[in-house]
Amino acid sequence: MAAKPLATYKQRIRQLTLRPGGRSMAEVVEKLRPYVLGWKACFRLSQTPKVRRTLDEWMRHRLRAIQLKHWKRGTTMYRELKALGVPEVVACRVAGNARSYWRNADRLLKTVLTIAYFDRPGAPRLS
Structure with missing residues (x-):
């Protein structure tokens, strides 16, 4: 697949996924859905499963x-x-590093907020 x-x-x-948007997860997924599904349909014949x-x-x-x-806050993260x-160990580690959203989203949170978690609100998948 080309770089452009x-x-x-x-x-x-x-x-579509700006963090300070003030929208719920369902609204973000609703905005993503048409674009991702259209992109998937456009490139469905490409044989690049790893890229997708x-x-x-x-x-x-x-x-x-x-x-x-x-x-937002560590206490809310812990509670949720x-x-x-x-x-409890995982919740404490994520909540203790509350302001590092991007780094937290890639480490321990992968085991908690899995693909199934995002399937519930209907997040589209490419692969």
């Missing part, structure tokens, strides 16, 4: 960062993670 369509895709996803999987992981990483931004059934 990938760069265009990433730029558009960045626009990488883009899919990157998009979920952005969604996790948005979720952390919604929770415990409500999801996360072990």
Whole structure:
């Protein structure tokens, strides 16, 4: 897959998933859905599953960062993670590093906010 369509895709996803947007996760997913599904249909014949999987992981990483931004404070993060059934050690580590949204979204939070978590509000997938 060429570099220009990938760069265009990433730029558009960045626009649709701005963190200070003040929207719920359902609204963010609703905005993403038509673009991602259209992009998937356009490039469905390309034989690059690794590229699509990488883009899919990157998009979920952005969604996790948005979720952390919604929770704002460490105490809220801890409470919400415990409500999801996360072990206390993991909840403490994520909440203790509350302002590092992007870094937290890639490490321990991957085990908590999985693909299934984002399937519930209907987040589209590329792969």
